Amino acid sequence: MTAGEGARRVRGAAPGGRSDGPLVVVGDVLLDIDIVGAASRLCPDAPVPVIDHADERPRPGGAGLAALLAAAEGREVVLVTALADDEPGHRLRALLEPHLEVAAFHLHGGTPCKLRIQAEGRSVARLDVGDGRAQDGPIGPSVTAALSRAGAVLVSDYGRGVTGHAAIRSLLEGLAGRVPVVWDPHPRGEPPVHGTRLMTPNEDEAARLAAAHGAEITGTGLAPSTRRARHLAEAWGLEAVAVTLGSDGALLCDGTCTPYLAPAESVPPYGTPDCCGAGDSFAARATEVLADGGGLAEAVGEGVRRASAFVHGGAAGAVASRLADTGSPEMRPPSEVADAWDVVERTRRTGGTVVATGGCFDLLHAGHVALFQQARRLGDCLIVCVNSDRSVRRRKGPGRPVTPAEDRVRVLRALTDVDATLVFDEDTPEPLLDRLRPDIWVKGADYSGAALPEAGTVRANGGEIVLLPFMEGRSTTRMLKEESS
CATH class of the missing domain: 3.40.50.620 (HUPs)
Incomplete structure (x- = not known):
């Protein structure tokens, strides 16, 4: 599916009702490359495995993955991001544009790239390159137009400056409260704008964000996550915070006395599952539900179910395989x-x-x-x-x-x-x-x-x-x- 070929219009919904407009994903994009092969021997000059028959599988990472997963559901999706004019940046455009609309402004420096070397389904090493960051400056009419017609917004912050851009933040502040805004944070990123409907940190992110705001919360069980979620919601004026708990699901705190736990489906006990991109899958699905007029508990429950199916289906590595094999990011149904x-x-x-x-x-x-x-x-x-x-x-x-x-x-x-x-x-x-x-x-x-x-x-x-x-x-x-x- 392309952005102009039969893309279904999305119903964006603020708490008071629905409005037409695309699902807009705002955030930092990375180029993720899996180098997958077999390892049956060690290198003669060092105790490291030799990867034979290596196959390179590129895919969008960060906000690009979240946007791709939302577009795979048949939605009209616009990705607002910063892209560099370099070879990895061109590869990202080529991977994204067949499936969604890209509204980009200039990224200063090189495109961030993460290369995972894998053998027999296990990661051997990861190499990170690219120092690119978004900086204040012109964003262009396509970015402004995309955000002005948004029916719902997912902010996918990966700490590379897009969410700190003054013009982007100003536009997001104008949208919060009018359409659902979901904020997937990063410890090196920016705080969500006031009026954000749902923030979706994982346990570690919630602990680090709460500590940065003077709340050193300890304990066992769900109590620490509950207290951190409530602290962050009050500090930033958020309607709700959902702390994702990995294989335990997600904990929603929405201002009521009792938190809501959405349990995850059990992960198969064969090996250690690849969870790369599970948070993006969760946040994308939660945004879709809110865009369609659903409530917070429904959004979190559906987000957990989608993330569970995403992990069962091979997670981000499977997206790369599908792009390589079929040119489509569509994940198989969670059946x-x-x-x-x-x-x-x-x-x-x-x-x-x-x-x-x-x-x-x-x-x-x-x-x-x-x-x-x-x-x-x-x-x-x-x-x-x-x-x-x-x-x-x-x-x-x-x-x-x-x-x-x-x-x-x-x-x-x-x-x-x-x-x-x-x-x-x-x-x-x-x-x-x-x-x-x-x-x-x-x-x-x-x-x-x-x-x-x-x-x-x-x-x-x-x-x-x-x-x-x-x-x-x-x-x-x-x-x-x-x-x-």
Whole structure:
């Protein structure tokens, strides 16, 4: 999608109502480059890995990433930033302009660039270059016009001077209170303008910002984040502050007595997830919700859900891969299916073992839990294949399932030993297993001696079948019979 090709008009909303206008992202842009390869040997003259078959994957960083993520949702987005007239600056324009409108003024110095060298999905080193900063001076008519017609504003501050520019701040001050302004801060950046509706620091940023304003707050649990959020909101005249807590979600303090916690979806226990850009994803989604007239709690909850899906989908590194492969930054929808294939891909990429099992799991009981615990120990991830409602009805009769597939999947995904789920509509999981190709397919020992229809598919794809002990007397059918008798 380009800015001029069918971009959907955004509904910008202040607390009192809605107004037409684009979502405008204001802030510092960086050029992020992932250099991705394989490492199987050390350099002969130093104890460092040699990266073979390196592939360069550039992407916009900072405010550029936030704008790109918002534009990927089909919105009309304008990025207001400072760009240098150098080769990295030209690369940034080329990456951004197919997807959104860029309204830029002059960046003094070189474009900030961050190069991450990765091997087997892990960062080996990072090199930062470029000293560019925005300085007071002319901003040009395109910047003024973009902000004057904004329906909502996301300020993505990366401490490079855009938010300190006198003309930019003056325009932002005029907008705050009329349209939603969300401020994603930086410890080396500028304070939000008075009337900002929502500020979104992470825990470390909130602590550093509060300390800079004389509030050395300590403690355990959520209390320190709550006190810091309230201190910053009062100090800067903000309607609300949402402190992002990583895998714990986000804590919203909006002037009411009780803070609101939006919990994150669980992160799969395979390896350490790449969280680069999660804060940008959160802030972009929160701004979208406010632009569409949603409330603060809804905005924070949706922001957490989008950031969780963003991390599950590979985070900023996946954006670079999609730009390289398809030219589009569009992230896959935050669905169970997308998560499952991501789990499998990452596990195989690191040489891990994929374990899978399947069944109806209509009423989850202790026998199921024991099976999952034992199965998860056999490998590096466990994928649970679940019969759809139609599949269960064909197998068990018109009175089943007791619990619909959506609820069964949600319960399964909440278990620590289950990395992801996949729902299949056929009578057997054979077609799904043909694509999944698990290294180990697990069934309960009650299938001992039975002919498994999927056995040939599993073995044809190089997998093995393992039977695990089952708990006598634990079955959904038996539980339902006992209940009705």
